[in-house]
Amino acid sequence: MAKVKCPECGEEIETTGIITVCPKCNADMREVMEAVGHERAERMKTIARDDSVTTHEFIVRTRDLCKIYVMGEVEVPALRDVDLDVRRGEYLSIMGPSGSGKSTLFNMIGGLDKPTGGRCFIEEVDMAQLDAFELAWLRCRKIGYIFQTFNLIPVMTALENVTLPMIFAGMDTDEMMDRGRELLELVGLDDRLDHKPYDLSGGQQQRVAVARALANAPAIILADEPTGNLDLQTGKEIIDLLKELNQESGVTIISATHDLKMIDVSDRIVHIRDGEIERIERRADLKLEIGTLGSEVEDAE
Numbered sequence: 001m002a003k004v005k006c007p008e009c010g011e012e013i014e015t016t017g018i019i020t021v022c023p024k025c026n027a028d029m030r031e032v033m034e035a036v037g038h039e040r041a042e043r044m045k046t047i048a049r050d051d052s053v054t055t056h057e058f059i060v061r062t063r064d065l066c067k068i069y070v071m072g073e074v075e076v077p078a079l080r081d082v083d084l085d086v087r088r089g090e091y092l093s094i095m096g097p098s099g100s101g102k103s104t105l106f107n108m109i110g111g112l113d114k115p116t117g118g119r120c121f122i123e124e125v126d127m128a129q130l131d132a133f134e135l136a137w138l139r140c141r142k143i144g145y146i147f148q149t150f151n152l153i154p155v156m157t158a159l160e161n162v163t164l165p166m167i168f169a170g171m172d173t174d175e176m177m178d179r180g181r182e183l184l185e186l187v188g189l190d191d192r193l194d195h196k197p198y199d200l201s202g203g204q205q206q207r208v209a210v211a212r213a214l215a216n217a218p219a220i221i222l223a224d225e226p227t228g229n230l231d232l233q234t235g236k237e238i239i240d241l242l243k244e245l246n247q248e249s250g251v252t253i254i255s256a257t258h259d260l261k262m263i264d265v266s267d268r269i270v271h272i273r274d275g276e277i278e279r280i281e282r283r284a285d286l287k288l289e290i291g292t293l294g295s296e297v298e299d300a301e
């Protein structure tokens with residue numbers, strides 16, 4: 001929970017999320033929220049673990065992560081004691097059959113849902129120690145999300161969809177428009193700024209979603225089946241785009257996928273089954289062992 005004061009009418013507002021205008025007088029609250037965000041970011045640093053020199057090598061860590069969904073009398077264990085370390089700048093694919101827990105893991109790492117047990121650290125900050133406002137701040141600044149169904153806002157243009165997360169990050173309008181245009185250019189859509197999602201192909205919509213995920217220069221992009229609704233060629237283009245971004249900007253990519261084309265670009269492939277990590281393969285090792293598909297390489301960490 002954050003307590004903020006409207007600079008115009010003086011209203012004291014308690015909020016668990018990031019607000020852009022005062023609910024009483026409609027005054028612009030972005031600067032105020034920005035200041036609170038920075039204050040909280042400092043606090044988050046103080047609760048980050050700092051017990052080893054290699055600390056910042058890992059951008060995401062999970063320890064004994066468990067998720068049990070309860071449906072009436074039935075308990076569905078979706079994740080069981082998952083320990084995973086993701087290196088900064090890594091391209092990681094999470095593979096596994098339908099129902100194996102990929103999206104559940106993705107939701108835990110992205111702070112979209114809470115684990116039943118265990119811990120998830122983002123840049124060594126234990127997400128369970130954050131309050132709702134801090135979690136909203138972390139999701140807005142640190143993580144970009146890409147979904148199978150694109151999840152664009154249908155009444156907004158491509159440019160408006162891309163700039164939306166920037167509003168919540170307190171960016172001023174001119175800067176926001178410039179950055180939105182740059183990002184759409186980066187994904188090859190500079191001639192589609194004013195198109196709404198329905199006037200774009202699936203591949204183009206996913207490009208807009210990629211640009212939107214990059215809006216606030218996140219450290220991590222979480223992509224849940226980003227090619228699941230695309231044809232082979234378009235899917236390949238999105239994978240290549242993600243790889244390019246990963247190599248050029250160093251953004252860490254964690255992608256849940258069924259798509260075997262992802263193997264080519266991934267640094268590591270985490271195979272999960274029944275909510276457990278079955279094995280982890282490194283691409284470097286796969287290349288050495290061409291022809292012996294399924295070579296099992298336990299990760300050393």
Ligand SMILES: Nc1ncnc2c1ncn2[C@@H]1O[C@H](COP(=O)(O)OP(=O)(O)OP(=O)(O)O)[C@@H](O)[C@H]1O
Pocket residue numbers: 069070071076077078096097098099100101102103104105
């Ligand atoms: N909200 C929910 N309530 C109850 N059970 C759920 C819920 N979400 C997921 N599950 C169950 O948890 C398990 C893992 O589901 P999850 O969606 O993580 O799988 P997935 O690997 O992403 O599958 P897919 O490849 O089909 O997307 C499944 O058994 C699923 O039925």
Ligand SMILES: [Mg+2]
Pocket residue numbers: 102103104224256
């Ligand atoms: Mg899924």
